[in-house]
Amino acid sequence: MxxxxxxxxxxxxxxxxxxxxxxxxxxxxxxxxxxxxxxxxxxxxxxxxxxxxxxxxxxxxxxxxxxxxxxxxxxxxxxxxxxxxxxxxxxxxxxxxxxxxxxxxxxxxxxxxxxxEAPVAFPGWTLPGVITLGGTQILLKSQGLIPRGRTLVAGTGPLLYYTASQLVKNGANVVGVLEASSLFKWMNWTFRLIRAPKLLWKGIQYLTLLKKRRIPIYYNHVVAKAEGTESLEKVIFTKDNNNWEPQEGTEKTLDVDTLCLNFGFxxxxxxxxxxxxxxxxxxxxxxxxxxxxxxxxxxxxxxxxxxxxxxxxxxxxxxxxxxxxxxxxxxxxxxxxxxxxxxxxxxxxxxxxxxxxxxxxxxDIYAFRPGLLKLLTPETFICRCEEVDFKTITNTLENGAWSLDQIKRLTRMGMGRCQGRFCFPTVLGILSKYYSQKELNQLDFSTRPPAKPLPLKELI
Ligand SMILES: Cc1cc2nc3c(=O)[nH]c(=O)nc-3n(C[C@H](O)[C@H](O)[C@H](O)COP(=O)(O)OP(=O)(O)OC[C@H]3O[C@@H](n4cnc5c(N)ncnc54)[C@H](O)[C@@H]3O)c2cc1C
Structure with missing residues (x-):
């Protein structure tokens, strides 16, 4: 060694x-x-x-x-x-x-x-064509690739506007930006950016470019559902409140080929x-x-x-x-x-x-708002690697499971390729309904190698 x-x-x-x-x-x-x-x-x-x-x-x-x-x-x-x-x-x-x-x-x-990137589970989030915004950036920066067809950018935070304008500049067909937080909140946050004028100026430039290209920004809106047979075809989105909870009766539909999501890190x-x-x-x-x-x-x-x-x-x-x-x-x-x-x-x-x-x-911008959990249906996959749905997680909790490790062992959630990176945050969001901050603090999880997938020959 x-x-x-x-x-x-x-x-x-x-x-x-x-x-x-x-x-x-x-x-x-x-x-x-x-x-x-x-x-x-x-x-x-x-x-x-x-x-x-x-x-x-x-x-x-x-x-x-x-x-x-x-x-x-x-x-x-x-x-x-x-x-x-x-x-x-x-x-x-x-x-x-x-x-x-x-x-x-x-x-x-x-x-x-x-x-x-912080994952968010909703019906259809595992369809081909639904990707993370950081993933879009990785493809652009490392291979010069832009997303296919009509592209919707959704989530919250500055990376939405930065990446949307970066994609537009490189020829992508961005059809809209869905921002979960309100315009009022953004005005407050913009005020705080006065101490970082260069950053503020950059933000203004991104927004100006999106406006020039007539790309609509929908404040207080979240994706409720992604639909398609083989891959993504349309996105249903709704108005939300300050808790990011979808508001019934406000659904709109957009034909979309690629959905790029970011709800923070x-x-x-x-x-x-x-x-x-x-x-x-x-x-x-x-x-x-x-x-x-x-x-x-x-x-x-x-x-x-x-x-x-x-x-x-x-x-x-x-x-x-x-x-x-x-x-x-x-x-x-x-x-x-x-x-x-x-x-x-x-x-x-x-x-x-x-x-x-x-x-x-x-x-403050990225703080998780539990209203997003209202998007889950019993059949929505929480763990995409092992195909564990919301219903299985809630049944396990109602049958007395009390730790992340227990849910993992009982359902196989978090045992796949991503080793919990995609499902643990959603489950932790669900658990925060059941536990106090003090109890959650004691809910640590155990990890084991390999941290990321690797060929079996390397392991041998
Ligand atoms: C997807 C994504 C997109 C971002 N885009 C922007 C942006 O456009 N503008 C902006 O201002 N900020 C962006 N940020 C935030 C910004 O990158 C960070 O704030 C800052 O650069 C963090 O630097 P770092 O060195 O801590 O981590 P990183 O820059 O993330 O570097 C971590 C490095 O560790 C490597 N690594 C991880 N695990 C292993 C392993 N097991 N073995 C070997 N190597 C490993 C990774 O490949 C990576 O190169 C982004 C963050 C993410 C996650």
């Missing part, structure tokens, strides 16, 4: 920034990412050998990425690309699908695996769970956040967390958190001295606290 000083999982802004910071201090760094190129979600690049003259990454924050790329060239670090980490075992031992580096033991470990905590770190349940996220000290170290000594897997805070926060973790790890490994780094670390911590407002802002 290989032994390494500092290993990082994830090559988004948090992971790269930690790698560069630590390597600059002389730490021996190994950076592991499942993608062929660095960048993470926001700076995702075209996959070689594909080529495109169009540049799809977020231009507003591109300077951060360009600076990081330049800094990276000046330091020595080992980058294991196209390498999936599929398990964390005792003593910070990582298992990967890289045949040259199958088992790596880390002295210090940073988990910066990012976040994933959930921090990925599969590795912090696997490593046995402490977490706190957050009902607004329908997920967990690892418990960290102010240097971003978890309850397990030597295991750190930075970026979106510590709560969705945007690229700038991910970047600064990477710097904090990288600096503290260099200190713990004895590569820098305490007096030398003390003031640098406290400056970074202050900067990080200043960015908390944006994390709070996003949290």
């Amino acid at each position: 290989e032994e390494k000083d500092f290993v990082i999982i994830g090559t988004g802004p948090a992971g790269i920034s930690a790698a560069v910071t630590a390597a600059k201090s002389g730490v021996d760094v190994t950076l592991i990412g499942e993608d062929p190129r660095m960048g993470g979600q926001i700076f995702r690049q075209i996959i070689p050998p594909l080529y495109s003259q169009t540049h799809y990454v977020d231009t507003q924050n591109e300077k951060i990425f360009n600076n990081l790329s330049e800094e990276k060239k000046k330091v020595h670090l080992q980058f294991l690309s196209k390498t999936l980490v599929w398990g964390i075992f005792d003593d910070k031992v990582l298992a990967t699908d890289n045949k040259d580096h199958p088992l790596i033991k880390a002295k210090k470990l940073l988990i910066s695996e990012g976040a994933y 959930i921090p990925s905590t599969i590795f912090t769970h696997m490593a046995g770190c402490e977490h706190e349940f957050d009902p607004t996220l329908r997920g967990w956040i690892p418990t960290l000290n102010n240097k971003l170290e978890t309850s397990k000594e030597g295991i750190f967390v930075a970026g979106d897997c510590n709560g969705i805070g945007g690229v700038k926060k991910a970047f600064v958190e990477g710097q904090i973790a990288g600096t503290e790890i260099a200190l713990q490994l004895g590569q820098v001295s305490k007096p030398e780094t003390h003031s640098f670390l406290s400056r970074l911590q202050k900067k990080n606290s200043r960015l908390n407002w944006y994390q709070k802002f996003l949290k």
Whole structure:
């Protein structure tokens, strides 16, 4: 087994920034990412050998990425690309699908695996043609692809307007945007953006483009049903209230080929769970956040967390958190001295606290509203991998099941390809009707390798 000083999982802004910071201090760094190129979600690049003259990454924050790329060239670090980490075992031992580096033991470990999109279950959500908005962005950024036919964008939050305008610019036929929250709420949120004028200006530009192209935005509307025989053909949507509860008698129908959904993001905590770190349940996220000290170290000594897997805070926060973790790890490994780094670390911590407002802002926008659960019918699949429907989940709960693990064992929910990423949030939303916040906090779940699907030959 290989032994390494500092290993990082994830090559988004948090992971790269930690790698560069630590390597600059002389730490021996190994950076592991499942993608062929660095960048993470926001700076995702075209996959070689594909080529495109169009540049799809977020231009507003591109300077951060360009600076990081330049800094990276000046330091020595080992980058294991196209390498999936599929398990964390005792003593910070990582298992990967890289045949040259199958088992790596880390002295210090940073988990910066990012976040994933919050799923919402409703009749027809598993039809081909219904995809996530982040998935649409991944196809655009990594392969230059736009969705097929008439495309509806739905959910809530800034990514709807950003991606809708990105799709329109690249030739997609976007027929509308459904925003679950009200225009009034948006006016309030826009007011809070006054402290980030560049972001506000970007938002105005997206909305202006959609208006110019006559793409309607329906505020206070949610998708109620997706219909089609072989694949998506039409979407039925309704007005909702501030709890995102569909309002009967307000149904409208649109012929649609692709539906792109985003109701926010959930921090990925599969590795912090696997490593046995402490977490706190957050009902607004329908997920967990690892418990960290102010240097971003978890309850397990030597295991750190930075970026979106510590709560969705945007690229700038991910970047600064990477710097904090990288600096503290260099200190713990004895590569820098305490007096030398003390003031640098406290400056970074202050900067990080200043960015908390944006994390709070996003949290308010994306906070789960239980009215969405009214979309479920007894036959709606909650777990698409194992085809477990709403009726089976409620029967199991009514027969006395009281934990996520119990429901999983009794119904097979969460045992498929996605390992619970798609169904746990919906079930946690349902459970919040039955349990108090304190009880939900005790409802942790157990994870087991592999964290993501991998070929059997790698496992053998
Ligand atoms: C789908 C999606 C789309 C987004 N789009 C935008 C946008 O357009 N504009 C914007 O401002 N913000 C966007 N965000 C938010 C933004 O990406 C983040 O706030 C910020 O960039 C987070 O950086 P990070 O380093 O924490 O995580 P990420 O950038 O998500 O990087 C995490 C990295 O870890 C890798 N990884 C995860 N698991 C494993 C594993 N098991 N083995 C190996 N590698 C692994 C992932 O492939 C990824 O490269 C998006 C987020 C998501 C999830």
